[in-house]
Amino acid sequence: MTAAYLILFALTAVWGLTFPLVQAALASASPLVFVTLRFALAAGLFALLVWPRAFRLQRDFAWKGLVLGLFLCGGYAFQTIGLAHTTAARSGFLTGTLVPMTPLMDRRVPRLRRNRYHGPAAGGRTESR
Structure with missing residues (x-):
């Protein structure tokens, strides 16, 4: 098996494991709080890693990225709300x-x-x- 197949398998396994992990996390927080914390952490890491280059972004490019990010956040929110009401296997299947x-x-x-x-x-x- 080549390295590419092993990486693909590993990434698929990690993706599949996120469903039961998120479902377990939902026992401690509501879906919207969980998604808010998840996106706040991602935004913080993004700011740390890209902050110097962020000022060179064109305003139009940044605006489009923000709009797409809001749609992505909405998708994650709906998926996480759904995961709170069904099994991890069913949610993973529907997402797949x-x-x-x-x-x-x-x-x-x-x-x-x-x-x-x-x-x-x-x-x-x-x-x-």
């Missing part, structure tokens, strides 16, 4: 289904052009538009 569903949803995005990688990414569905 987004991987093959993403290329299938490209038909809903105007002006998005399909390429030869969309079919294999969706698990073999290869018909064109």
Whole structure:
């Protein structure tokens, strides 16, 4: 097995372990408090690591990053709220289904052009538009 496969396996295992860990953490805090602390920690680490370069960012670039970050935070909040009401296995399964569903949803995005990688990414569905 190559190093790339081992790294991929390790990252998948770590991702899968986060679901029971988050569910255990929810015994001590509400979902929104947990997500707030999680994003505050990430923002603090980001500020420490990138602070000198952050001033060189263009205002438009930073604004778009902030908007995307808010959407990401909302997604994490909804997922964490859902995890508080279901099993870790079910939450992980539902989250994992987004991987093959993403290329299938490209038909809903105007002006998005399909390429030869969309079919294999969706698990073999290869018909064109």
